Amino acid sequence: MLRKFVGFGRVWWPIVSLVGALMLPSTAAYCMEALFTIPGMAPGTQNFIDIRMYADHGNIDYYKSVSITSPTTHDEVMNTFINDLTIDHGFTASRRGENLIVVTGVLGSTGYQLTVSHEHEIAMGVGIAMQKADYPSGCRIFEFYTTAWTGGWTDGTQYLSINGTTVSALLQTSESILLDAELLASALSNAGFQVSRDGILVHIDWDDPVNAEKIGQQADVNFWTTGGGDNRGARMGMVGTCGSGPIPTLSEWAMILFSVLLLGLMTYYVIKRRRMAHSVAV
Amino acid sequence: MMQHDNMGKERRVRRSPLNRIGNWLARNRDLVKAYVIFVVFTVVAFVALQTVWCTDHILQPLNSATAGGSAWLMGLFGTEADYFGSQILSETGSVNIAEGCNSAYATIIFLAGIFAFPTGWRQKLLGAILGTVALFVINLARVVTLVYLSGSNKGLFDEAHLYIWQFAIILIGGLLWLLWYDKIVSRRPTSKNL
Numbered sequence: 294m295l296r297k298f299v300g301f302g303r304v305w306w307p308i309v310s311l312v313g314a315l316m317l318p319s320t321a322a323y324c325m326e327a328l329f330t331i332p333g334m335a336p337g338t339q340n341f342i343d344i345r346m347y348a349d350h351g352n353i354d355y356y357k358s359v360s361i362t363s364p365t366t367h368d369e370v371m372n373t374f375i376n377d378l379t380i381d382h383g384f385t386a387s388r389r390g391e392n393l394i395v396v397t398g399v400l401g402s403t404g405y406q407l408t409v410s411h412e413h414e415i416a417m418g419v420g421i422a423m424q425k426a427d428y429p430s431g432c433r434i435f436e437f438y439t440t441a442w443t444g445g446w447t448d449g450t451q452y453l454s455i456n457g458t459t460v461s462a463l464l465q466t467s468e469s470i471l472l473d474a475e476l477l478a479s480a481l482s483n484a485g486f487q488v489s490r491d492g493i494l495v496h497i498d499w500d501d502p503v504n505a506e507k508i509g510q511q512a513d514v515n516f517w518t519t520g521g522g523d524n525r526g527a528r529m530g531m532v533g534t535c536g537s538g539p540i541p542t543l544s545e546w547a548m549i550l551f552s553v554l555l556l557g558l559m560t561y562y563v564i565k566r567r568r569m570a571h572s573v574a575v
Numbered sequence: 576m577m578q579h580d581n582m583g584k585e586r587r588v589r590r591s592p593l594n595r596i597g598n599w600l601a602r603n604r605d606l607v608k609a610y611v612i613f614v615v616f617t618v619v620a621f622v623a624l625q626t627v628w629c630t631d632h633i634l635q636p637l638n639s640a641t642a643g644g645s646a647w648l649m650g651l652f653g654t655e656a657d658y659f660g661s662q663i664l665s666e667t668g669s670v671n672i673a674e675g676c677n678s679a680y681a682t683i684i685f686l687a688g689i690f691a692f693p694t695g696w697r698q699k700l701l702g703a704i705l706g707t708v709a710l711f712v713i714n715l716a717r718v719v720t721l722v723y724l725s726g727s728n729k730g731l732f733d734e735a736h737l738y739i740w741q742f743a744i745i746l747i748g749g750l751l752w753l754l755w756y757d758k759i760v761s762r763r764p765t766s767k768n769l
Contacts, residue, residue: 547741555688
């Protein structure tokens with residue numbers, strides 16, 4: 294009976310394959326998400342600073358993301374995190390220097406390094422906050438890019454500044470986006486970052502020791518237009534090359550399920566054709 | 576199997592497991608051959624894609640083509656978008672087409688399903704070409720929707736990325752295979768594999 298039920302050639306065989314292929318990854322994915330839930334990034338505004346914490350020791354051991362209104366001082370933020378770590382989560386945490394919190398004695402290991410990152414919304418054409426994110430693990434490369442404004446170039450003069458200090462030469466909006474990128478790289482370099490540029494892309498690698506020193510600090514890169522029309526001109530954006538997350542077409546499990554589905558379909562039709570051939574022969 | 580003893584009575588003869596397996600393999604030779612081709616093709620192609628040559632000459636150009644095609648597609652929807660290497664840069668959102676984000680691996684599995692199926696080479700080639708193009712285009716649609724979502728709704732971006740599009744690719748891949756069988760293979764005038 295069972296053999297009849299599960300025998301090849303049944304009409305429901307491909308249907309079961311399809312339903313299984315659809316149900317299994319969703320079930321598995323939701324289970325995995327339930328097990329390893331990481332809070333998503335709350336959308337920030339100019340009035341909020343999004344603080345992210347990440348203890349990196351190969352695996353995600355602790356992660357926290359909170360939003361604090363901007364008047365909060367840096368010391369208050371750091372102390373809040375230390376209290377959170379020690380009182381609420383049982384870590385042994387101590388502050389080292391301006392921006393670093395070292396967590397020790399967690400799960401029998403020492404030397405957990407906690408990085409604190411600040412983020413806030415990117416306002417195109419007005420100001421760009423340079424991120425200090427260290428999320429997800431190992432993805433510390435950020436790239437700025439410049440694009441031409443849809444409305445075309447306008448008269449006027451643009452400036453680049455970091456933390457309120459104008460560091461770039463005047464930028465005529467009639468110049469190219471490549472020049473914008475060059476000036477941005479120059480501005481970041483003058484602000485003490487190790488920068489490399491590839492065409493319109495400006496790279497900052499946080500694994501570089503010089504840049505790593507700055508983790509926890511926040512730099513605001515301002516980019517604005519004066520004169521001319523409507524604040525139009527070149528715009529800058531930022532890509533977290535890893536922060537955006539790779540978007541695989543199929544994960545490993547999905548590839549396995551896709552293979553199983555195709556093998557199932559193949560099997561069904563091979564056997565169907567065999568039976569048809571047999572019946573014709575008979 | 577039944578045999579007759581000295582008294583002329585029928586007696587069931589037990590076959591060894593090896594005999595049974597051998598018989599099963601002989602009965603299902605076409606199916607076993609298809610499985611072997613499927614597995615060998617997939618493994619060889621996956622390994623080949625790890626080589627430097629394939630990365631330089633296949634994967635990177637494919638990433639750029641995916642980024643360029645997606646930016647072009649976004650342009651059709653009125654979104655200013657550009658691409659640089661494998662990066663899609665737009666006012667809506669920006670993503671990087673990393674390894675695995677192109678449709679290469681899904682295409683390999685699909686091609687394995689095509690080449691493993693016992694039918695003529697003409698049908699296989701037609702299915703391979705049409706399937707590869709279809710999966711590339713579908714992947715472009717996937718990337719474009721994800722770019723839009725990355726800039727507007729991070730939560731939905733993760734949902735779409737992790738769940739919805741993976742199901743969709745599996746489902747569409749299966750349907751493409753069925754379509755290929757129905758429209759090309761089953762309408763073959765003569766089939767020597769029947």
